[in-house]
Amino acid sequence: MFIELNLQSDIPIYKQLTDQLVEGIASGILKAGQPLPSVRTLAADLGINLHTVNKAYQLLKQDGFLEIHRKQGVIVQPGNLPPSDQAFLDKLERDLRPLAAEAIARGTSQQELEQIIASLYERIQNPPSQGGASS
Amino acid sequence: MFIELNLQSDIPIYKQLTDQLVEGIASGILKAGQPLPSVRTLAADLGINLHTVNKAYQLLKQDGFLEIHRKQGVIVQPGNLPPSDQAFLDKLERDLRPLAAEAIARGTSQQELEQIIASLYERIQNPPSQGGASS
Amino acid sequence: MFIELNLQSDIPIYKQLTDQLVEGIASGILKAGQPLPSVRTLAADLGINLHTVNKAYQLLKQDGFLEIHRKQGVIVQPGNLPPSDQAFLDKLERDLRPLAAEAIARGTSQQELEQIIASLYERIQNPPSQGGASS
Amino acid sequence: MFIELNLQSDIPIYKQLTDQLVEGIASGILKAGQPLPSVRTLAADLGINLHTVNKAYQLLKQDGFLEIHRKQGVIVQPGNLPPSDQAFLDKLERDLRPLAAEAIARGTSQQELEQIIASLYERIQNPPSQGGASS
DNA sequence: GTGGTCTAGACCACG
DNA sequence: GTGGTCTAGACCACC
Numbered sequence A, B, C, D: 001m002f003i004e005l006n007l008q009s010d011i012p013i014y015k016q017l018t019d020q021l022v023e024g025i026a027s028g029i030l031k032a033g034q035p036l037p038s039v040r041t042l043a044a045d046l047g048i049n050l051h052t053v054n055k056a057y058q059l060l061k062q063d064g065f066l067e068i069h070r071k072q073g074v075i076v077q078p079g080n081l082p083p084s085d086q087a088f089l090d091k092l093e094r095d096l097r098p099l100a101a102e103a104i105a106r107g108t109s110q111q112e113l114e115q116i117i118a119s120l121y122e123r124i125q126n127p128p129s130q131g132g133a134s135s
Numbered sequence E: 001g002t003g004g005t006c007t008a009g010a011c012c013a014c015g
Numbered sequence F: 001g002t003g004g005t006c007t008a009g010a011c012c013a014c015c
Helices: A013-027 A039-046 A050-062 A086-106 A110-125 B013-027 B039-046 B050-062 B086-105 B110-125 C013-027 C039-046 C050-062 C086-105 C110-125 D013-027 D039-046 D050-062 D086-106 D110-125
Strands: A066-069 A073-076 B066-069 B073-076 C066-069 C073-076 D066-069 D073-076
Touching: A013 A050, A013 A110, A013 B086, A039 A050, A050 A066, A086 A110, A086 B013, A086 B086, A086 B110, A110 B086, A110 B110, B013 B050, B013 B110, B039 B050, B050 B066, B086 B110, C013 C050, C013 C110, C013 D086, C039 C050, C050 C066, C086 C110, C086 D013, C086 D086, C086 D110, C110 D086, C110 D110, D013 D050, D013 D110, D039 D050, D050 D066, D086 D110
Parallel strands: none
Antiparallel strands: A066 A073, B066 B073, C066 C073, D066 D073
């Protein structure tokens, strides 16, 4: 797996895990229907607690990014990924609001912020490990 | 004060407080040098504990948004607000990354996200209570 | 632990704690990566409140002397300790200034003062409990 | 007066006052027997509370740096200034200890610290406003 | 009156 | 069991 955890970070491990799995889906590294390691396997690989992996998987299942089957194991949502509906856009705005407010208070221009967004879109959609590997 | 807390939210109260105070500064509702309520007063107004208000004030002091004085109480940083330096932009990017990743995974276009940013900039910089109120 | 508090002193308890922990790090008694007692354990050991210990730990974390983890607890900064940069030397000078001024006013010679410094360096770097204990 | 207060500082005003008066004595700017402004005058000059000046004067009187007379007002100790006795050297060491410990922990060399001391001795004993005014 | 410090005891998130 | 958060109530330093 491409997962890299920082156990010293202030960000909870399960959050790092969900974030990177979602980014894997966003980038196409994880494709629809693709199986993911079992809870035990991934926990062992990453050297973390089994419950932590399970929590991450359950959260992603709730959000519709994964399907969890007793026998088949865990697979990336093969049907429709959760949509960009109004509820999501509202949540996005709530999350962005304090970031935008601090940016404004510090004098960061709207352009600077949008440039960061653009840079992230570019890099997430074209991850380094796939560059020129498409042929 | 214009602060509105949701005591049931899973966002810590002190975080809601700091966020809204920063937004107040960003919007110009809180002006440089302006005094803020004492920890006790604000705590009483908001129906929360004085230590929670104090924690929020201390964090904003650390970040350079407030000055705290023995007698004078708390005032909005009258000198230079913290700048939009590279360290801040880096932190901004780290915070934005998982949001952008989920947006991409859900099919939110870069334009939609930038529109939310634009909307936030507009609304934070021109808060309702100040919009053209002079006419 | 080697911590000794004077609860009657006018020096805040959390300050006594941070001072002694920093001295422990300076002396090598506390080694990089070494775990420290949990806030509850240390508070109980020292007969003080857990919040007081927590405050000391948080301050040392801010300064880069400690890392605080959810499960693992608190450990001495295993990476780079905070450096002796210009900002620190400036702060040191600001703190030393009133001490030097009073020393001069009382007729303490520069040599006497430097001798105290030398003595402190010697004793902190070679604490009693480690002095040649290998023979 | 040469006193400069920073009302925004974390250092209590009375402490800034005593520090600067002691430094004035150390530097020779304030000479033995020299009268100091009355509590009211100095408070008015500095724009601070009368009680704050009074507290500073009382502390310096306790330490033997000033004499306070009902009619004559306040004068710099005309007799013997407080000596550099063992009690003072002990206090100096107690105050220096946490500074030295942090310096060691950060890798500041003993030479660097002594250089700061030397620089302070030099500058306090030869204040800018007296440079070349001795002839 | 202000903030600074300390205590006591509670509940929750994390792993 | 760990730290994180919140509450409640107290005393002190500063001005």
